[in-house]
Amino acid sequence: MNTPAAVDTKRAAGLPRKGRIRQEHEAGILRAAERVFARAGFSAATMNGIAQEAGLPKSNLHYYFRTKQAIYRAVLTNILQLWLAPTEVIRDDRHPGDALAHYIRAKMKLTAERPDASRVFANEVLHGAPEIGGYLRRELRALVRDKARVIDGWIARGWMRPLDPVHLFFTIWAATQTYADFDAQVCAVLGRRQLTEADFERATEHVVSLVLQGCGVMNGGPGALLAAGSPR
Amino acid sequence: MNTPAAVDTKRAAGLPRKGRIRQEHEAGILRAAERVFARAGFSAATMNGIAQEAGLPKSNLHYYFRTKQAIYRAVLTNILQLWLAPTEVIRDDRHPGDALAHYIRAKMKLTAERPDASRVFANEVLHGAPEIGGYLRRELRALVRDKARVIDGWIARGWMRPLDPVHLFFTIWAATQTYADFDAQVCAVLGRRQLTEADFERATEHVVSLVLQGCGVMNGGPGALLAAGSPR
DNA sequence: GTCTATAGCCGGATAGAC
DNA sequence: GTCTATCCGGCTATAGAC
Numbered sequence: 001m002n003t004p005a006a007v008d009t010k011r012a013a014g015l016p017r018k019g020r021i022r023q024e025h026e027a028g029i030l031r032a033a034e035r036v037f038a039r040a041g042f043s044a045a046t047m048n049g050i051a052q053e054a055g056l057p058k059s060n061l062h063y064y065f066r067t068k069q070a071i072y073r074a075v076l077t078n079i080l081q082l083w084l085a086p087t088e089v090i091r092d093d094r095h096p097g098d099a100l101a102h103y104i105r106a107k108m109k110l111t112a113e114r115p116d117a118s119r120v121f122a123n124e125v126l127h128g129a130p131e132i133g134g135y136l137r138r139e140l141r142a143l144v145r146d147k148a149r150v151i152d153g154w155i156a157r158g159w160m161r162p163l164d165p166v167h168l169f170f171t172i173w174a175a176t177q178t179y180a181d182f183d184a185q186v187c188a189v190l191g192r193r194q195l196t197e198a199d200f201e202r203a204t205e206h207v208v209s210l211v212l213q214g215c216g217v218m219n220g221g222p223g224a225l226l227a228a229g230s231p232r
Numbered sequence: 233m234n235t236p237a238a239v240d241t242k243r244a245a246g247l248p249r250k251g252r253i254r255q256e257h258e259a260g261i262l263r264a265a266e267r268v269f270a271r272a273g274f275s276a277a278t279m280n281g282i283a284q285e286a287g288l289p290k291s292n293l294h295y296y297f298r299t300k301q302a303i304y305r306a307v308l309t310n311i312l313q314l315w316l317a318p319t320e321v322i323r324d325d326r327h328p329g330d331a332l333a334h335y336i337r338a339k340m341k342l343t344a345e346r347p348d349a350s351r352v353f354a355n356e357v358l359h360g361a362p363e364i365g366g367y368l369r370r371e372l373r374a375l376v377r378d379k380a381r382v383i384d385g386w387i388a389r390g391w392m393r394p395l396d397p398v399h400l401f402f403t404i405w406a407a408t409q410t411y412a413d414f415d416a417q418v419c420a421v422l423g424r425r426q427l428t429e430a431d432f433e434r435a436t437e438h439v440v441s442l443v444l445q446g447c448g449v450m451n452g453g454p455g456a457l458l459a460a461g462s463p464r
Numbered sequence: 465g466t467c468t469a470t471a472g473c474c475g476g477a478t479a480g481a482c
Numbered sequence: 483g484t485c486t487a488t489c490c491g492g493c494t495a496t497a498g499a500c
Contacts, residue, residue, distance in 0.1 A: 019483095021483080022483090025483095039359065039360070040275075040359065041273050041275065041276075041355075041358075041359060042276070043272070043273065043275045043276035044273070044274070044275035044276075044359075046474090046475060046476085047475075047476060047477085048475075048476095056484090057484075057485055057486085058475095058476090058477095058485090059477085059478080059484080059485065059486080059487095060483085060484065060485075062476085062477065062478075063483070063484075063485095066477090067476080067477080068475095068476070068477090119358055122354075122358055122413075122414075123273075123355075123358060125413075125414050125416050125417045126273075126351055126354055126355060126358070126413050126414070126416075127271065127272065127273060127276075128271070128416050129416035129417065129420070133416060133420060136416070136417055136420035136421070137420040137423075140417070140420060140421060141420055141421050141423060144421050161445070163438065163441070163442065164434065164438050166421060166422065167434065167435055167438040167439075168438070168442070169421075170407075170410055170411070170414075170418060170421075170435075171407045171410075171438070171439065171442060173410070173414075174406035174407050174409075174410035174414070175402075175403045175406050175407060177406075178402055178403075178405070178406035179402070181354075181357075181358050182354075182357050182358070182402075182405075182406070184357050184358075184360045184361040184365060184368070185357045185361065185368055185372070186402060188361070188365060188368035188369040188372060188373055189368070189372060189373050189376050189398060189401075189402075190398065191369075191373065202396065202399065203399055203402075206395065206396050206399040206400070206403070207399075207403065209395070209446075210395065210400070210403060210442075210443070210446035210447070211442070211446065213393070213445060213446045213447075213448065214441075214442035214443065214445045214446030215442070215445075216445065253465080254465090257465095278492085278493065278494085279493080279494065279495085280492095280493080288466090289466075289467055289468085290467090290494095291466080291467065291468080291469095291495085291496080292465085292466065292467075294494085294495065294496075295465070295466075298495090299494080299495080300494070300495090465500105466499105466500080467498105467499090467500080468497105468498090468499080468500100469496100469497085469498090469499100470495100470496085470497080470498105471494105471495085471496075471497090472493100472494090472495090472496100473492105473493085473494085473495100474491105474492090474493080474494100475490105475491095475492090475493100476489105476490090476491090476492105477488100477489085477490090477491105478487100478488085478489080478490100479486100479487085479488080479489095480485105480486095480487090480488105481484105481485090481486080481487100482483105482484080482485080482486100
């Protein structure tokens with residue numbers, strides 16, 4: 001929605017080209033909105049709250065986006081692109097120990113760096129994905145089907161034990177995103193006020209080693225993994 | 233809040249004993265509220281919606297619970313008890329392959345049978361656990377500490393590989409509850425309108441085998457586990 | 465204990481001056 | 483393009499008849 005491509009589409013349709021100010025304000029609004037939606041969810045989030053977070057008067061928001069829902073949709077569109085990019089490393093010219101470890105690390109990095117994005121997405125799906133349901137049924141489903149075929153290839157070559165690749169994705173998504181979405185619970189149990197970088201490193205190595213060993217692959221790239229799985 | 237103990241407390245404090253009608257209506261309201269809060273979250277849920285779901289006029293709700301928040305808290309209290317009960321099987325007179333498999337199956341059974349409870353809990357934690365944060369920091373944290381000690385004992389006896397028991401809990405919770413909380417995403421990817429019993433069985437065996445193998449234990453009780461590792 | 469009517473507030477959206 | 487003032491609908495909560 002904010003990409004050059006989208007701008008060109010609008011221009012082709014005869015709408016005015018976006019000025020620099022407009023682009024900057026729209027981006028600022030979306031950043032603010034992501035924070036507010038993450039904290040409050042869609043309905044408890046207020047235009048006032050977003051406006052304050054963005055440092056603009058409320059009615060200015062309505063100038064750039066017609067409705068609150070339009071802002072929400074734009075935020076989700078940004079997130080979806082971010083979310084699926086890491087799957088790129090899952091390709092059948094790679095070894096699963098390498099590819100899966102990279103994938104999990106990339107997902108966990110996103111979780112650590114963009115927790116608000118994760119929470120907005122979680123909230124949307126938790127309430128039935130009213131806005132992005134179609135996207136999930138089309139693009140996400142097709143993507144998972146492709147990647148599942150790659151994993152089936154690895155299994156056929158004996159590089160990992162037989163398992164259901166689709167459920168493997170569910171588990172990886174859940175295990176990584178829980179550190180953003182359920183942050184409050186994780187902090188409560190760990191006795192932290194907020195998660196440190198060290199916490200995230202520990203969490204990452206935990207998930208990587210559990211999943212790799214769970215899949216029956218144990219050479220996870222540059223050494224780091226074996227530390228966790230050595231005995232036994 | 234609805235237990236006999238709570239009633240007695242109130243009586244001791246001089247408040248009127250709960251009549252049968254009152255108990256039934258309160259229970260009906262809480263059941264309805266769980267569904268509505270699960271679908272909409274706290275703020276988008278309306279007293280009107282809960283009243284309709286419960287088959288009562290709106291103002292009747294205010295007779296039994298002073299505020300919407302009071303209903304919400306009562307719903308959460310019920311859920312918390314439900315949620316922690318399955319940890320009971322994690323005791324050091326059991327073998328991890330047995331105990332962990334039972335625990336995961338119990339959690340997944342709850343997820344399948346009480347998805348709304350899971351979603352209300354998820355929504356609460358996702359938004360920073362404003363109501364149950366104290367409970368999580370005290371009771372949940374203490375419980376996890378105890379159970380982590382049990383798992384450390386299993387590791388010391390060589391019954392499973394060394395890993396961080398606390399993060400293991402995070403992973404198990406995430407991997408099981410995702411089938412309720414992210415139900416919309418799971419359905420979209422699987423191409424289902426809603427998850428069948430067979431889907432849940434498959435998911436359960438997937439999580440059990442991934443976690444047990446990931447923990448380096450492979451004798452999971454009465455045989456059932458090994459089936460999951462067979463070809464698809 | 466139940467229900468109707470309504471008070472009172474809040475938030476999204478808009479009109480229109482600058 | 484920006485901002486103030488305001489409308490309007492919907493929500494929680496309560497008052498008070500039955």
